[in-house]
Amino acid sequence: MEEATITSIELAKAAANAIDDMKGVDIAIIDVSKLLFITDMFVIATGTSNRQVRSIADEVHVQLKEKHDRMSLRTEGADEAEWVLLDYGEIVVHVFQAGTRSFYDLERLWADAPRIPFAAATQGTSDQL
Numbered sequence: 001m002e003e004a005t006i007t008s009i010e011l012a013k014a015a016a017n018a019i020d021d022m023k024g025v026d027i028a029i030i031d032v033s034k035l036l037f038i039t040d041m042f043v044i045a046t047g048t049s050n051r052q053v054r055s056i057a058d059e060v061h062v063q064l065k066e067k068h069d070r071m072s073l074r075t076e077g078a079d080e081a082e083w084v085l086l087d088y089g090e091i092v093v094h095v096f097q098a099g100t101r102s103f104y105d106l107e108r109l110w111a112d113a114p115r116i117p118f119a120a121a122t123q124g125t126s127d128q129l
Contacts, residue, residue, distance in 0.1 A: 006068055008033070008040035008090040009116055015086075015093050018063040019045045020120045022056045024095065028107060029116035041091040042110065046101050050081035056095045057084040064088065 006014075012029045019027055024045040033040040047053035057078060064070040074087040082100045086093040094106060 011064070011068060011070065011088065012041040012043050012091045012116060013118060014064060014068060015043045015060050015088075015091060016045070016118045017121070018060045019043070019056050019093075019095070021063070022047075022052070022059045024052075024056045026101075027118055027120055029118050030107070030110050031114045031116055032110055035110070035113055039087075039090060039092045041116070042106065042113075043091060043093045044101070044106055045093075045095050046098050047081075047095055048098070050097070053081040053084055053095050053097055054078060057081075057086055057093070060086055060093055060095075 009029075009031075016027050016029055024047055026044075026046045028044045030042040030044065031040065032042055045056065047056050057075070061072060064072075070088055072086045072088050074085075076085040077083045082097050083104070084095045086095075096104070
């Protein structure tokens with residue numbers, strides 16, 4: 001019997017839930033699987049401070065490890081915490097501060113990629129896609 005594996009979409013939603021648990025805002029899941037060969041999904045979110053951006057990234061690490069036995073392959077930007085990138089292979093999580101997110105505008109860059117619906121449990125903190 002084959003072991004059941006979590007899909008990229010399920011893993012992205014698990015990361016989005018972890019972000020939501022830490023009060024991250026404007027959570028977006030973008031399916032880049034048809035546009036990139038290196039990953040399937042981007043999860044993009046905003047934190048309000050360096051401390052919150054780091055805390056969100058830490059919570060994503062904890063929840064994906066505990067609930068899905070996944071460790072990030074690479075983490076970038078945790079020291080400065082303006083933009084923390086968590087690379088899990090099939091998903092890449094981007095946690096930004098607002099100004100940095102606006103500057104890089106990944107949603108515009110990947111505007112042709114479909115959005116995956118995600119409704120944040122925390123009222124008023126996420127775009128309903």
